[in-house]
Amino acid sequence: MPRSSEGRDPGRVTGLDLDPRIVDALQASLPRYAELTVSAVTVEVPSYTRAFRGRMGRNIENAVRMALGALVQIAARPADSDQSSPLPAALDAAYELGRGEARNGRSMDALLAAYRVGARASWRAIANTAVEGGLPAATVARFAELAFAFIDELSAASSAGHADERATTGRVREHYLDQLGRHLLAGKPEEVLLASAERANWQPPATLTAVLLPLAQSRGLASRFTQSALQLTDDLPGIEAPGSHTVLLVPDMDGRKRADLLALLHDRPAIIGPARPWASVAASYQRALRTLDPLPATRTGPTDTEDHLVELILAADPEATADLRRRALAPLDDLRGTTADRLGETLRAWLLRQGQRDTVAADLFVHPQTVRYRMNQIREIYGDALADPRVVLELILALSAPGVGGTSGVPGAE
Structure with missing residues (x-):
């Protein structure tokens, strides 16, 4: 020196x-x-x-x-x-x-x-x-x-x-902080994380929340949070294009403070994972990562993964979801494509609106009598099965599933 x-x-x-x-x-x-x-x-x-x-x-x-x-x-x-x-x-x-x-x-x-x-x-x-x-x-x-x-x-x-x-x-601390961030995203055991945090002179918070966003949209963002926030850019797990995204691990923004986090990110296309105990933040990052692919690239504001739990669950096992969809909608297979689509669309709205015919008609932009006619067709096809709670649950899931292939063009299934 x-x-x-x-x-x-x-x-x-x-x-x-x-x-x-x-x-x-x-x-x-x-x-x-x-x-x-x-x-x-x-x-x-x-x-x-x-x-x-x-x-x-x-x-x-x-x-x-x-x-x-x-x-x-x-x-x-x-x-x-x-x-x-x-x-x-x-x-x-x-x-x-x-x-x-x-x-x-x-x-x-x-x-x-x-x-x-x-x-x-x-x-x-x-x-x-x-x-x-x-x-x-x-x-x-x-x-x-x-x-x-x-x-x-x-x-x-x-x-x-x-x-x-x-x-x-x-420089040394930056290296150790970067190493700590990578260990956190990799889900290393807690004893490894504690040793890494000690080397970096970093005090673990109660919780961490993963915030994933395009690198080009991250300018000046880290300064909005406490100095204990961690930011990583290079070689992010699950990101194919190097340098395209960055992730912030933000401390103690759980509970009511989550609204503050959303407000801070109001002008950025960030994906906000759930708050997790600091040593389990890899789960928060993985959820943000799973939410990334279905979202449009043109989004301008933040996306709260808490608002997409159903879609995440349905997408967790695509093959099982496809099998469920095929089985639940099999009674519609003998119908013409357009008819099957219309009946599936009506059945989904009917189940979600708990049989409120006028509301279903407004959602579908059709006359209430049309809803009544279609539901009579559906009852003829499914019979007493529509009274079975298990069948109703499977139909709701099948008709709400993300695109998994199949024969029906039901909205939400393609």
Whole structure:
């Protein structure tokens, strides 16, 4: 990983050739300087109020002490010294400090604020020691310039480390989130999903809902949901055209919140699966996938799979549905095609409307007497079987089935 300190010892961070007595006084006071600096940062930067507890706190305090020690060493060196400078090592330490702060979730702004507060507090203490030791005013001014140039270099190195860690962590987490999404769609065992979620630093919600839609219609959609929503595009199970669709796994949009989800998707041709316990979201995705094929490509709004349960059930076993349809409608086989169609259409409406003749006539755009005539024909053909609840159920299913082939042109069957 690149570090801002490599090959650098900026000319503005050069020695002052301080009096050894002042150097000794400064070095003896390093623990106090570090303590004052840490205290000031703790008080003035809210993100660091509790940061100096435990091992991480000790690491930060040691880094402050080492940085101040490096500053004193640089100040003590003659300006033309050919000795190796402690600056590169200090910059490396600052870089690693920035990476550590990113891993601990503190922002770049908080880190830079800590540097500003710390620089002010530490310089106040260092200047007091230098003045008490008799350092001339002109040298104190040069010392201040050196100190703040040094702090600038350290803060720049820490910022680079923070940014690099965030970028690396972001890429790694994206990889793990993508892997988690694939495991969810594949229906992996819960122990596998829990391990995958832990690697991705992803807190499982109570439920997930699969939302399937064309990739071209997904722009800006993920931002409408919480950061824990997962989105996958490449190599989706059951999607033949690569890159044609995307799926969002949306957390906790079950119950009354489903209406909110539909409202958010009101202008998109999305297919919304059922809410399922998060580890079972593969079932939600599979239902959305099964709903995709029968839908027209020209749809403009969302499709709620909860509104298509009958069609999904009837399409679950096409061969069984075709067999049921052939058996239930076999009594109509001896009729001419157009007659069979008309009687089947009328029987379906009659069963669904529970025998309300006027309503059936309105649905079919015919006269009520026509409905009466057709139903008399049907009763002659089916006889007492129309009083059998099982036969009625089979007829409703057969006449409502999606296209499965056969001899009849009954609406809903072809």
